[in-house]
Amino acid sequence: MKSLFAQSVAGRVGYLPEKPEKSAAELLSAHLLRKVEPQLPELSELDVVRHFTRLSQQNFGVDSHFYPLGSCTMKYNPKFTEQAAALPGFTRLHPLLAQMPEGERYTQGALQCLWDMEQALKEITGMAGYTLQPMAGANGEFTGVKLIAAYHKDKGNKKTKIIVPDSAHGTNPASAVLAGYDIVNIESKDGMIDPETLEAALDDDVAALMMTCPNTLGLFETHLPQIVEKLRKVDALLYYDGANMNAVLGQMRVGDVGFDVVHLNVHKTFATPHGGGGPGAGPVGVSEKLLPYLPVGRVEKRADDSFFLNFDYPKSIGHIAPFYGNFGIVVRGLAYIERLGGEGLRRASTFAVLNANYLRVVLQDTLDIPYNRVCMHEFVASAPEGQRALDIAKGLLDRGYHAPTIYFPLIVKECLMPEPTETESKQTLDAFVEALMDAVAEGRDTPEKAHEAPVTLPIRRLDETAAARQMVLTEDMA
Amino acid sequence: MPFVPHTEAEIRQMLAVIGLTSLDDLFADITPELRPRSFNVPAGKTESAVLARMEALAGKNRTDLISFLGAGFYQHAVPSVIDALTGRSEFYTAYTPYQPECSQGTLQAIFEFQTAVARLFDMECCNASVYDGGSALFEAAMMAVRHTKRHSIVVDECINPLWRAQLETWHNEGIVHFVTVPHKNGTSDMAALKAAITDNTAAVMVQNPNFFGAVEDFSELFAHARAHKVLSVISVYPVLQSVLKTPGEMGADVAVADGQSLGQYLNFGGPYLGIMTCRKDCIRQFPGRIVGRTKDVDGETGYVLTLQAREQHIRRAKATSNICSNQALCALRALIYLAVVGRQGLMRVAENSMVMARKAVEKLTAISGVHLLNDAPFGNEVALVLPKPAAAVAASLMAQGIVPGFPLGGLYAGMDNVLLLACTELTSSQQVDALASALASALGGAQ
Ligand SMILES: Cc1ncc(COP(=O)(O)O)c(C=O)c1O
Numbered sequence: 001m002k003s004l005f006a007q008s009v010a011g012r013v014g015y016l017p018e019k020p021e022k023s024a025a026e027l028l029s030a031h032l033l034r035k036v037e038p039q040l041p042e043l044s045e046l047d048v049v050r051h052f053t054r055l056s057q058q059n060f061g062v063d064s065h066f067y068p069l070g071s072c073t074m075k076y077n078p079k080f081t082e083q084a085a086a087l088p089g090f091t092r093l094h095p096l097l098a099q100m101p102e103g104e105r106y107t108q109g110a111l112q113c114l115w116d117m118e119q120a121l122k123e124i125t126g127m128a129g130y131t132l133q134p135m136a137g138a139n140g141e142f143t144g145v146k147l148i149a150a151y152h153k154d155k156g157n158k159k160t161k162i163i164v165p166d167s168a169h170g171t172n173p174a175s176a177v178l179a180g181y182d183i184v185n186i187e188s189k190d191g192m193i194d195p196e197t198l199e200a201a202l203d204d205d206v207a208a209l210m211m212t213c214p215n216t217l218g219l220f221e222t223h224l225p226q227i228v229e230k231l232r233k234v235d236a237l238l239y240y241d242g243a244n245m246n247a248v249l250g251q252m253r254v255g256d257v258g259f260d261v262v263h264l265n266v267h268k269t270f271a272t273p274h275g276g277g278g279p280g281a282g283p284v285g286v287s288e289k290l291l292p293y294l295p296v297g298r299v300e301k302r303a304d305d306s307f308f309l310n311f312d313y314p315k316s317i318g319h320i321a322p323f324y325g326n327f328g329i330v331v332r333g334l335a336y337i338e339r340l341g342g343e344g345l346r347r348a349s350t351f352a353v354l355n356a357n358y359l360r361v362v363l364q365d366t367l368d369i370p371y372n373r374v375c376m377h378e379f380v381a382s383a384p385e386g387q388r389a390l391d392i393a394k395g396l397l398d399r400g401y402h403a404p405t406i407y408f409p410l411i412v413k414e415c416l417m418p419e420p421t422e423t424e425s426k427q428t429l430d431a432f433v434e435a436l437m438d439a440v441a442e443g444r445d446t447p448e449k450a451h452e453a454p455v456t457l458p459i460r461r462l463d464e465t466a467a468a469r470q471m472v473l474t475e476d477m478a
Numbered sequence: 479m480p481f482v483p484h485t486e487a488e489i490r491q492m493l494a495v496i497g498l499t500s501l502d503d504l505f506a507d508i509t510p511e512l513r514p515r516s517f518n519v520p521a522g523k524t525e526s527a528v529l530a531r532m533e534a535l536a537g538k539n540r541t542d543l544i545s546f547l548g549a550g551f552y553q554h555a556v557p558s559v560i561d562a563l564t565g566r567s568e569f570y571t572a573y574t575p576y577q578p579e580c581s582q583g584t585l586q587a588i589f590e591f592q593t594a595v596a597r598l599f600d601m602e603c604c605n606a607s608v609y610d611g612g613s614a615l616f617e618a619a620m621m622a623v624r625h626t627k628r629h630s631i632v633v634d635e636c637i638n639p640l641w642r643a644q645l646e647t648w649h650n651e652g653i654v655h656f657v658t659v660p661h662k663n664g665t666s667d668m669a670a671l672k673a674a675i676t677d678n679t680a681a682v683m684v685q686n687p688n689f690f691g692a693v694e695d696f697s698e699l700f701a702h703a704r705a706h707k708v709l710s711v712i713s714v715y716p717v718l719q720s721v722l723k724t725p726g727e728m729g730a731d732v733a734v735a736d737g738q739s740l741g742q743y744l745n746f747g748g749p750y751l752g753i754m755t756c757r758k759d760c761i762r763q764f765p766g767r768i769v770g771r772t773k774d775v776d777g778e779t780g781y782v783l784t785l786q787a788r789e790q791h792i793r794r795a796k797a798t799s800n801i802c803s804n805q806a807l808c809a810l811r812a813l814i815y816l817a818v819v820g821r822q823g824l825m826r827v828a829e830n831s832m833v834m835a836r837k838a839v840e841k842l843t844a845i846s847g848v849h850l851l852n853d854a855p856f857g858n859e860v861a862l863v864l865p866k867p868a869a870a871v872a873a874s875l876m877a878q879g880i881v882p883g884f885p886l887g888g889l890y891a892g893m894d895n896v897l898l899l900a901c902t903e904l905t906s907s908q909q910v911d912a913l914a915s916a917l918a919s920a921l922g923g924a925q
Pocket residue numbers: 071072136137138139169171172212216241243244265280282801802803
């Protein structure tokens with residue numbers, strides 16, 4: 001589609017503010033001003049509306065298409081949460097108003113949202129406290145590892161390593177490295193962390209194990225109690241990547257089973273929209289012993305039930321976000337949690353797991369399912385011998401479905417990872433299965449045709465190699 | 479139960495297909511010892527009950543005050559087309575465009591965002607966003623460390639202290655350390671910044687306009703940095719960038735910003751977006767998602783995520799950053815904002831904001847004992863020195879419904895009497911008059 005810039009007409013205006021009393025040249029001396037006016041597009045408001053409306057129509061989203069992107073929990077994003085977050089009492093609130101002298105008096109509602117969300121997350125996960133500052137899952141991981149580092153430093157522990165299983169998401173090792181740790185990669189056995197392999201990797205230098213549970217193969221880590229015990233022996237902490245929390249709400253609380261740190265993805269588990277790549281929110285929960293290190297300011301409640309920000313935590317790691325995190329996302333998540341309540345959350349996980357297992361069983365003759373046993377909210381499969389996961393994914397696009405996650409986790413060959421979520425009906429799953437069988441049959445019977453897919457969308461397969469080589473990253477780099 | 483479509487009959491059918499007898503069987507792997515000790519999450523509510531409660535909470539926030547708060551985050555007008563267009567669920571219910579053929583809308587929008595920002599900043603490359611202005615500065619520091627294989631970053635104290643606090647938390651001594659150069663009465667101490675650059679310096683980082691609102695030209699400092707093979711990093715205010723000397727013109731290697739001022743609501747602190755741009759020769763060290771233009775098998779133009787070999791999902795521990803989800807929808811908002819206000823509109827927003835700041839300064843400095851912190855040129859924000867502690871003055875004005883700006887005593891030593899005050903195109907002359915008369919009586923009252 002023609003770009004915004006190509007549609008620009010010199011002199012055309014859209015949303016044009018009043019003419020200023022003075023121009024920049026009259027306000028500042030020339031050496032402080034830009035020489036050439038910024039080459040932004042010149043369009044009418046309707047030009048802009050039509051352009052972005054048409055762009056939107058080239059997207060698949062949860063509202064228009066089944067979107068079983070594994071590890072991303074693409075559940076339905078309820079509309080009332082959008083309405084809650086759009087309330088002017090939230091959107092127009094300057095974050096520094098709360099930090100003005102007596103500013104908390106003017107921001108009680110917002111502080112209470114943060115407080116309520118922290119209380120809800122504590123009860124849902126059994127952790128002792130939360131920070132809502134991290135702005136996405138990976139930012140939560142980084143925060144969590146920073147907290148672990150602060151704890152060990154405070155105790156005088158000299159620990160340099162973090163253990164990460166080979167099934168982990170790429171952000172886990174990347175976050176731990178950013179926080180200054182060396183990574184010890186351990187191999188999974190039968191899709192799980194193997195206690196013996198773990199034992200061999202453990203020594204006094206290990207600061208923590210980062211674990212995803214259910215893991216990225218969609219399996220519950222059945223050796224969990226032994227793993228916790230082994231880490232305790234070397235005074236190492238347990239980090240829980242909560243990306244897959246949608247599998248276990250109300251079934252297990254990470255705090256109860258011995259985890260010290262957990263990050264949640266509000267944009268997965270608590271149904272806030274993924275926004276085409278973000279924004280999300282990645283709150284981090286901690287056990288009692290890590291509370292002193294949480295970022296400031298922490299929202300606290302006085303005896304008279306009013307809320308305030310407490311910055312007086314000398315051992316705090318400081319500030320992850322400039323303020324209180326992605327507040328607008330937290331509001332949506334809180335509204336969702338209040339709507340569902342404890343029972344609704346438990347049911348969400350139950351039906352997420354039911355849907356995943358149903359898909360797994362009905363697809364077991366179509367795809368190779370390496371760990372074909374009761375899974376949690378998602379499962380992994382390999383393309384049938386001789387076929388490529390990529391072709392199947394593109395074939396699904398032609399049949400009106402977003403593809404599952406492909407080629408992740410890295411330890412499964414030609415991997416497809418569907419995560420249906422609880423909000424999809426049996427009819428949708430059945431239709432998806434039919435489409436998938438059809439795509440696989442095409443790959444088997446007419447592989448050339450399968451390589452051609454997609455053929456029904458505005459664009460066909462793109463030359464990614466040329467993109468990386470030619471590096472056209474703006475209109476002006478052509 | 480909300481948002482779960484299954485009927486009793488379907489549940490039975492599905493369990494039968496799986497070969498289980500009850501829903502509880504799905505969780506057999508979670509043994510009794512692993513079960514929750516409690517799960518006392520309150521019962522669910524109706525949609526209207528939840529919304530009523532949210533409305534009540536929103537109602538407890540005072541957004542009706544006359545406000546001169548800025549400090550890097552500004553209440554500019556948000557044209558209604560932004561909500562209307564980003565409210566299209568094809569945009570907001572999609573995720574990262576891993577499957578480009580069904581995500582061209584998101585991908586083309588990011589490409590256009592990259593173009594618009596690169597043009598505004600006069601830089602070559604731009605990514606799809608990071609979390610916020612502070613994380614953008616941190617990522618820029620890390621880029622410089624990798625690019626130069628040096629570990630020290632010279633940081634101007636005139637950079638927003640909120641972002642410097644993030645740097646302090648985010649950094650790791652073993653990888654990167656920050657050397658802060660004190661401000662000189664609210665302006666950058668150019669000589670001291672130059673003197674702080676050593677053989678171990680990876681980058682020098684500054685901000686324009688600086689936290690105190692002063693507008694500066696860093697060309698000479700950046701030339702000095704270049705001569706020492708040190709990267710120049712600048713944080714800018716995107717709205718004012720429509721008129722101010724550009725990072726490109728000054729010779730910056732990396733230019734970053736918080737994109738809040740471009741069509742984002744204040745939202746009590748987020749979501750906003752971190753904007754990152756760089757020169758082409760730094761691209762291999764650039765973090766985050768980047769969209770490139772290419773062709774499909776039929777020769778049609780299309781867009782894809784590119785240079786992914788830098789990213790965590792491929793490179794894992796060796797990635798240029800750990801970032802995965804970013805602030806894509808906020809970047810879309812910023813793009814729509816830039817498109818609808820356009821070249822002329824953005825300059826007008828900047829100019830109107832600066833004109834209002836001058837009106838405020840004129841009125842306020844006419845009050846006995848009130849003067850500007852320095853005589854540096856300024857944009858839409860200024861630091862005013864009051865004859866009394868600014869926090870107490872602010873508290874008394876707030877009781878009258880006016881937030882006069884942010885008192886700087888808690889952020890800078892010796893600045894107890896300094897107030898940081900911002901105007902935008904939404905500030906009215908009447909509001910300025912109201913502030914001036916309230917301030918005059920607050921100050922006069924105790925004299
Ligand atoms: C298992 C896992 N961990 C961490 C993350 C990172 O979360 P975010 O994208 O919010 O940074 C993801 C995201 O896809 C994930 O699937």
